[in-house]
Amino acid sequence: MAARVGIREVAALAQVAQGTVSHFINHPDKVSAEKRERIQRAIDELGFVRNDAASQLRRGSSATIAYIAPDISNPFFATIAEGVEQRAAADGLSVFLANSNRSREREDAYLEMFQAHRVRGLLVASHGPIEDRLAHIRRLGTPSVLVGQRALASDQPSVSVDDEMGGYLAAKHLIEQSARRIAFVGGPLGVPQISDRIEGASRAVRECVDATLEVINVGSRTLAVGREVAAEIAKRSPERRPEAVFAANDLLALGLMHGLVVDSGLRVPADILLVGYDDIEFAEASVIPLTSVRAPHEEFGIAAVELLQRAIANDTKSAKQIVFQPKLMVRASTLA
Amino acid sequence: MAARVGIREVAALAQVAQGTVSHFINHPDKVSAEKRERIQRAIDELGFVRNDAASQLRRGSSATIAYIAPDISNPFFATIAEGVEQRAAADGLSVFLANSNRSREREDAYLEMFQAHRVRGLLVASHGPIEDRLAHIRRLGTPSVLVGQRALASDQPSVSVDDEMGGYLAAKHLIEQSARRIAFVGGPLGVPQISDRIEGASRAVRECVDATLEVINVGSRTLAVGREVAAEIAKRSPERRPEAVFAANDLLALGLMHGLVVDSGLRVPADILLVGYDDIEFAEASVIPLTSVRAPHEEFGIAAVELLQRAIANDTKSAKQIVFQPKLMVRASTLA
DNA sequence: TTCATGTAATGAAACGTGTCAAGCTGTTCA
């Protein structure tokens, strides 16, 4: 391992002052061609890599933002991350991805860590209430954008989808396909994204006299859980079995589909209609293409970064809450 | 926004020396209970958050590692990431996730950035040749573990799957299911992971006199590409159409399945057998469960972190290359 | 020639923390 080499060593070898080397790194055009060459050669020879810690310490800020996702193995968050990265790169910002794995502890640890890193701003996708912590962090100087749920506080920027409308569209569609006994599968109920979807679905159900909505509460929204719920549903007698299932996200929905069709021999859509949420790529790619409520993906990430930029520039005022309108992608899983 | 507050301000408010505050943060047991309380109160009151840049600058290293993935929206890499995070957290390390998006430029940028960050070590999953760059970086003091492809250099640690064996198992199985015209869909051919799989498949095919292997080369391994290739295959006359397709990963395979079954009305497995690779969760969860070559997921990430720890500790010597043996998960897509 | 102007290069100061040798206080042992 080479002895640690800094700007000083480079300067010595190139026979210039350290200030000049710094200039070379940050404003190459301010340095004469001759010294540029000498310095470059010295850097190559010594294998110099600038020390970010020192650099940041001096400048005070860090040209990076962070994106904290609750579950990186859900493709929905992964595609948002791609939008974020792409948009941030255009502004010369680097992105730290973090996966809180639905653990509040991990989430807190990351928030703290990124604050300590003096990150320019935070993008936080979270279940559960987090606005208070974000407000606190903002007061200490780090702005943030809440991703995926609409902020309640007027000075907290957020990018979200109109989940009430999403829920309404899904249930409305099921009713139009003549389903009456409808089940919503999702949870925990405390998560705003979930309760909004239920709210919207309820509204659609109320508009139809003989439609009913059963809520099947689950602890997490994964393929495996969907499969378990499917087994439970399949066990019921046909007259107690829902005619249609609206799942809180596509992972649940695809798990349900697998459970119903493969494990229990029911037919989708012939026996049960099925709607998902998020419209991840796997929804359309399923052998029985899944009807799903489409939230924008990349644009979501892009909008979040742009909002964060505004928050960084404006410091405090004029927070904006963007709410995307969802769109129902109708596919085979609900076309009886 | 609060004026910037450092250890000094905290010390002043708590009426102690800055050195004591530093001790409080790093070795709380070395500080008397009374001052601990005073300092804690001052920290809360001022909203002090330690400046990581200064801290790192002083200590010289950074309690973080980085994991660079080629494509975070492929669930395979996402689940590896989870294993990595989990294992690293157990050692008190934080993980920076980065998504190179299959772009060599982005990959280079991240490598440079993490070096500048004085990260403890790098986990790099990459297509294409990268060992030279890693060797260079290692010489400058940052160890790394190559993830997903076996290192050629004996001093480069790596964690990989025996892809030749994986390819062999897949093709062998197809032949045992009486397929003879077999197609491999994947690419680019320059990627070692891909060529190894082809190599293994070829070996299996050579063991059977009348079996043939056609290689359908594609630029990237996504759902969309799989669907396109399916359309092309479906257009062929039945006697020119492969009886079985071995896809280089599950994304391709699921795209193929969708294209064959949904777009073109062929039946899997009745008309065409289909095998994937990686065994992501969606493979089993498919309505037609996908036979797939299973590489370990979380354990993969865990092993990578452990190897990296050794590399960090031992500095240079005794690099180890771990090669996992793949396992064929036989499911409906190949059971005619 | 002198003066004004502009461009390159310089070197010292400062960023906020961790470390370390030294200091202080009170206790124990000979």
Add this chain to the structure above:
DNA sequence: TGAACAGCTTGACACGTTTCATTACATGAA
């Protein structure tokens, strides 16, 4: 009683970079 010692505490310094006021030098105008 004095010395040795332990446990906290202190304050100065170093980490490697950026910044900025200055200097050095060249060019063109008066």
